[in-house]
Amino acid sequence: MKPTETLTYDFIIVGAGSAGAVLANRLSENSQNKVLLIEAGPASNIWSRIPIGYVKTLNNPDVNWRYWAEPEESTRGRRLYVPRGKVLGGTSTINGMAFVRGQAQDFDTWAQMGNSGWSYQDLLPLFRRMESYADGADEFRGNNGPLRVTNPVPSDPLYKSLIAAAQEVGIRHNSDYNGASQDGIAMSQASIAGGRRMSTAHCYLDPIRRRPNLRVVTHALTEQVLLEGRRCVGVRYTVDGVSHTARSNRDVIVSAGSVNSPQLLELSGIGQPERLKALGIEVRQELGGVGENLRDHYAPRTRWGISAKGYTFNDRGRGVGLINQALRYLISQDGMLSMVAAPIRAFVFSREGLTTPDLLLGWVPMLYEPGPKLSEQSGMTCYAHPMRPESKGNIHAVSADPRQPPAINYNFLSAAPDADLTIKAIRIARSIMNANALVSLGVTELAPGAELTRDDEILDWIKDVGETTYHPVGTCKMGTDDMAVVDPQLCVRGFQGLRVADASIMPTLTSGNTNAPAIMIGEKASDLVLAAQSA
Ligand SMILES: Cc1cc2nc3c(=O)[nH]c(=O)nc-3n(C[C@H](O)[C@H](O)[C@H](O)COP(=O)(O)OP(=O)(O)OC[C@H]3O[C@@H](n4cnc5c(N)ncnc54)[C@H](O)[C@@H]3O)c2cc1C
Numbered sequence: 001m002k003p004t005e006t007l008t009y010d011f012i013i014v015g016a017g018s019a020g021a022v023l024a025n026r027l028s029e030n031s032q033n034k035v036l037l038i039e040a041g042p043a044s045n046i047w048s049r050i051p052i053g054y055v056k057t058l059n060n061p062d063v064n065w066r067y068w069a070e071p072e073e074s075t076r077g078r079r080l081y082v083p084r085g086k087v088l089g090g091t092s093t094i095n096g097m098a099f100v101r102g103q104a105q106d107f108d109t110w111a112q113m114g115n116s117g118w119s120y121q122d123l124l125p126l127f128r129r130m131e132s133y134a135d136g137a138d139e140f141r142g143n144n145g146p147l148r149v150t151n152p153v154p155s156d157p158l159y160k161s162l163i164a165a166a167q168e169v170g171i172r173h174n175s176d177y178n179g180a181s182q183d184g185i186a187m188s189q190a191s192i193a194g195g196r197r198m199s200t201a202h203c204y205l206d207p208i209r210r211r212p213n214l215r216v217v218t219h220a221l222t223e224q225v226l227l228e229g230r231r232c233v234g235v236r237y238t239v240d241g242v243s244h245t246a247r248s249n250r251d252v253i254v255s256a257g258s259v260n261s262p263q264l265l266e267l268s269g270i271g272q273p274e275r276l277k278a279l280g281i282e283v284r285q286e287l288g289g290v291g292e293n294l295r296d297h298y299a300p301r302t303r304w305g306i307s308a309k310g311y312t313f314n315d316r317g318r319g320v321g322l323i324n325q326a327l328r329y330l331i332s333q334d335g336m337l338s339m340v341a342a343p344i345r346a347f348v349f350s351r352e353g354l355t356t357p358d359l360l361l362g363w364v365p366m367l368y369e370p371g372p373k374l375s376e377q378s379g380m381t382c383y384a385h386p387m388r389p390e391s392k393g394n395i396h397a398v399s400a401d402p403r404q405p406p407a408i409n410y411n412f413l414s415a416a417p418d419a420d421l422t423i424k425a426i427r428i429a430r431s432i433m434n435a436n437a438l439v440s441l442g443v444t445e446l447a448p449g450a451e452l453t454r455d456d457e458i459l460d461w462i463k464d465v466g467e468t469t470y471h472p473v474g475t476c477k478m479g480t481d482d483m484a485v486v487d488p489q490l491c492v493r494g495f496q497g498l499r500v501a502d503a504s505i506m507p508t509l510t511s512g513n514t515n516a517p518a519i520m521i522g523e524k525a526s527d528l529v530l531a532a533q534s535a
Contacts, residue, residue: 006234006244006245006246006247006339007036007246007247008034008234008246008247008248008249009034009035009036009215009246009247009248009249010027010035010248010249010250010251010533011023011027011033011034011035011036011200011248011250011251011253011260012032012035012036012038012040012065012234012235012246012248012251012252012253013027013035013036013037013106013209013253013254013255014038014222014225014235014252014253014254014255014256014264015038015039015040015090015222015254015255015257015260015261015281015502016037016038016039016088016089016090016200016201016205016216016218016255017085017089017090017091017092017254017255017256017257017502017518018089018090018091018092018200018502018515018518018519018522019200019501019502019503019518019519019522019525020037020039020090020200020253020255020393020501020502020522021037021088021089021090021092021200021201021204021205021502021522021530022098022130022200022204022519022522022523022525022526023253023522023526024037024204024205024208024214024216024256024523025146025204025208026522026523026526026527026528026530027526027529028208028211028213028214030530031211031212031213031324032213033212033213033522033532033533034213034215034426035214035215035316035363036186036215036217036246036248037214037215037216037217038217038220038221038222038235038237038246039087039088039090039217039218039219039220040086040220040221040256041062041063041085041086041087041088041137041219041223042062042063042088042218042219043088043216043218043368043481044087044088044089044090044093044201045057045062045063045087045093045199047058047060047063048063048087048089048093048094048197048199049196049197049202049305050195050196050197050329050337050338051097051190051192051195051196051197051337051338051339051340052337052338052339053197053334054094054095054096054097054341055372057085057093058083058094058372059070059081059083061293062087063085063086063093063094064083064084064085064086064094064307065083065084065085065086065259065405066081066083066084066261066404066454067084067259067405067408068080068081068082068405068408069079069082069127069408069409069410069468070079070407070408070409072311072409072410072411072412072427073463074298074326074410074411074412074414074463074466075412075463075466076299076352076411076463076464080410080466080467080468081375081467081469082408082470083257083470083473084257084259084260085150085247085257087201088199088201088205088216088218089199089200089201089202089205089322090200090257091257091470091518092191092199092200092201092519093154093197093199093200093201095341095513095515096340096341096342096470096513097190097191097192097197097198097340097341097515098188098189098190098340098341098342098362098512099149099178099188099189099190099191099343099511099513099516099518100126100177100178100188100189100345100511100512100513100514101178101348101510101512101516101517101520102182102510102511102512102516102517103182103356103357103510103512104120104510105120105355105511106120106388106508106510106511106517107119107120107123108120109507109508110344110478110506110507110508113479113480113507114479114480114481114488115478115479115488116488117488117524118478118488118524119335123520123524124140124429126135126520126523126524126527127140127142127178127516127520128140128141128142128145129142129144129145129523130145130146130147130148130519130520130523131143131145131147131148131149132141132144132145132147132148132149133149134148134149134150134151134193135151135176137376138179139292140176140178140179141176141179141445142181145398146203146204146207147191147198147200147203147204147519148191148193148203149190149191149193149198150189150192150193151175151176151187151189151190152187152189152340152343153187154187154344156365157311158311158312158365158380158441159187159195159343159344161437161438161440161441162185162344162363162432162437162438163185163344164435164437165432165433165435165436165437165438166185166346166432166435167185167437168432168435168436168437169428169431169432169435170421170433171183171184171185171346171348172184172185173185173186174186174347174349176189176343177189178452181356182347182356182357182511182512183347183348183349183356183357184346184347185344185345185346186321186344186345187343188234188340188342188343188345188362189345190340191515192338192340194333195329195332195333195337196418200519200522213447217237217239219239219240220237220238220239220244221224221237221238221239221402221403222235222236222237222256222351222402223236223237223238223243223267223270223401223402224236224263224264224267224268225248225254225264225265225494225498226245226247226268227268227284227498230494230495230496231495231496231498232248232251232252232492232495232496232498233248233495233497234246234247234248234252235248235252235347247281247496248497249390250497250529250533251497251498251499251529252497252498252499253490253499253500253501253525253529254476254498254499254500254501254502255500255501255502255503255522255525257502257503257504258269258294258395258472258473258474258475258476258503258504259395259406259408259475259501260406261475261476261502261504262290262291262395262396262397262406262475262476262485262504263395263396263397263402263406264402265287265290265476265485265492265500266279266281266290266291266396266397266434267281267397267400267402268284269281269282269283269284269285269491270284270285270287270290270494271286271287271288271290271291271396272286272287272290272291272472272497273286275397279398279399279400280400281397281400284496285492285494286492287485287493287494288482288483289476289482289483289484289485290475290476290485291395291396291397291406291475292392292394292395292475292477293392293394293412293474293475293477293483293507294387294392294393294394294395294408294409294472294473294474294475295389295391295392295393295472295473295474295506295508295509296393296410296412296414296468296469296470296471296472296473296509297360297385297386297387297389297468297469297471297509298385298389298391298412298418298422298466298467298468299383299384299385299466299467299468300383300384300385300422300426300448300461300462300465300466300467301381301382301383301447301465301467302381302382302383302384302429302430302433302445302447302448303367303379303380303381303382303446303447304367304379304380304381304382304391304433304443304444304445305367305377305378305442305443305444305446306378306379306380306394306441306442306443306444307378307439307441307442307444308440308442308529309378310340311365311378311441312365312366312378312380313336313365313366313374314367314375314376314378314379315378315379316336316364317336317366317374317379318374322379325337325500336365341364342362342363342364342383343363343364343365344362344363345360345361345362345363346360346362346432347359347360347387347511347512348360348361348425348428350386350421350424350425350428351424356511357387357511358386358387358388358421358511359384359385359421359425359428360383360384360385360386360387360425360511360512361382361383361384361388361425361429361432362382362383362384362469363381363382363398363430364380364381364382364383365380366379366380366381367379367380367381367446368381377446378467379446382429382430382433383469384422384425384426384428385421385422385469386417386418386421386422386425387510387511387512388508388509388511389412389415389421389509390415390417390418390524391410391411391412391413391414391415391418391457392411392414392415392474392495393408393409393410393411393412394409394411394475395407395408395409396473408472410468412466413462413463419459419462420455421497422466423455423458423459423462426448426458426462427458430445433445434451447461448461449461450472471503471509471513471514472503472505473504473506473509473510473514474503474504474506474507474509475507476492476500476504476505477504477505477506477507478490478506478507483505483509485500485505486499486500486505488506489528489532490524490525490528499525499528499529501521501522501524501525502518502521502522503517503518503521505521506515506521
């Protein structure tokens with residue numbers, strides 16, 4: 001591709017992920033707005049639409065940045081894998097498709113931190129606007145939005161038994177954890193409908209690709225945002241090694257995700273001066289918070305053998321069973337190939353006296369080995385972790401070359417409550433798996449192993465095996481304090497015409513998975529940008 005003449009747009013969006021695709025849609029609704037959407041990855045992949053395809057994209061360099069975190073004490077020096085989508089739809093095109101908003105309290109906390117306009121009452125209309133919920137609208141849910149969300153019924157005997165087991169230990173069944181309250185065990189709501197993945201590429205971009213005022217460029221790596229004085233005026237990006245520039249009249253919106261957004265700001269001269277100077281990058285603005293405040297869910301996967309036959313993917317997902325599942329998927333678009341990554345989950349309390357749950361358990365009806373590949377043995381996996389960890393890490397560029405991956409330091413378990421709560425979550429998983437309702441399935445604890453009973457033994461095991469659940473947030477934190485990168489309007493502090501809108505702006509981690517809140521952030525950012533335009 002030859003360098004094109006420098007074109008001018010009203011809005012340039014960097015990254016077509018969960019948030020960026022929403023912005024492209026909403027900002028180009030007005031045909032007077034010229035919008036450019038720049039995506040580093042391709043338009044799609046053959047595995048993008050079939051739900052079980054996430055197994056095939058988890059490690060696929062065509063659509064995945066495939067980052068690795070730095071070794072650290074909490075992982076016993078292991079490097080944790082950090083997959084991130086690199087394709088239209090971003091990580092919503094490769095994720096596990098569980099649909100979890102988080103708690104009202106999460107957003108109210110953001111508002112209390114000084115982010116006015118971000119309380120749950122402020123955001124509820126956006127959560128309702130973005131979805132078409134299969135069970136219909138009510139005061140919490142919407143049925144008229146671009147993103148189709150389904151709520152499977154627990155018809156499978158394995159899930160019915162798990163719900164009964166949870167009820168035995170005092171955990172209620174909750175038919176809508178995205179409704180009035182989150183607590184309880186439930187089938188996972190999913191951004192899956194008709195047996196197809198509902199990515200933001202499919203739901204927000206496909207219907208509008210013919211808009212003449214929207215240009216989408218794929219395979220395009222944005223290398224810098226262009227700054228003139230206190231104003232951002234455009235971006236520089238490369239396609240096939242050829243450099244291009246695009247100018248913006250109003251806003252450049254960085255939606256490159258929690259790993260790449262801070263990296264792009266640093267490459268553009270915005271961040272911690274000493275760090276930038278060490279990389280030979282000219283300092284344009286000191287902002288100490290760029291790349292800091294990294295949070296994620298660090299979750300050990302407990303493993304359970306099941307001796308009763310025919311219940312798990314290990315039994316049903318190979319040989320004749322797999323053929324049956326494939327036929328079932330082709331004929332009725334359901335079964336295990338249309339499955340959300342963890343089909344059943346429980347939001348539970350670590351102790352009495354809490355007003356909202358603080359732990360998450362998620363079950364996968366299979367045992368797997370690294371790869372991931374199916375184990376020979378039949379069983380289940382249950383990840384268990386605190387939902388609002390306090391440990392904070394960071395992500396920073398290590399080179400001025402935009403093709404070099406940044407360094408990811410999690411510092412997991414550095415805040416004492418995180419270790420205690422993870423141990424507690426494992427103990428609750430044990431109590432459910434050992435309940436009478438599951439006895440007939442012949443459940444045995446494989447890991448951590450019933451012989452590990454003391455807290456210190458369990459913590460050792462957590463450090464040996466913990467992985468993330470792939471929810472990095474917070475590296476371009478929204479706020480009003482010195483470490484804030486963006487203000488509550490999502491404007492990068494110190495500049496006009498430059499915003500960040502993606503999971504990186506979350507000041508704290510939401511209680512659950514992060515796709516729904518990232519899409520909400522795209523909706524909120526669109527409102528903020530359009531309000532500023534019409535002011
Ligand atoms: C394997 C996996 C499973 C997950 N499962 C779930 C789940 O079940 N439910 C859930 O809610 N959440 C899940 N998540 C997390 C969730 O999907 C993400 O938090 C969310 O998609 C993040 O959205 P975002 O807009 O911040 O970034 P992204 O969606 O990652 O978008 C960023 C986009 O910017 C592009 N980009 C980056 N840098 C540049 C550049 N320099 N130039 C141009 N383009 C660039 C990227 O290629 C990408 O398309 C999962 C994540 C992973 C990795």
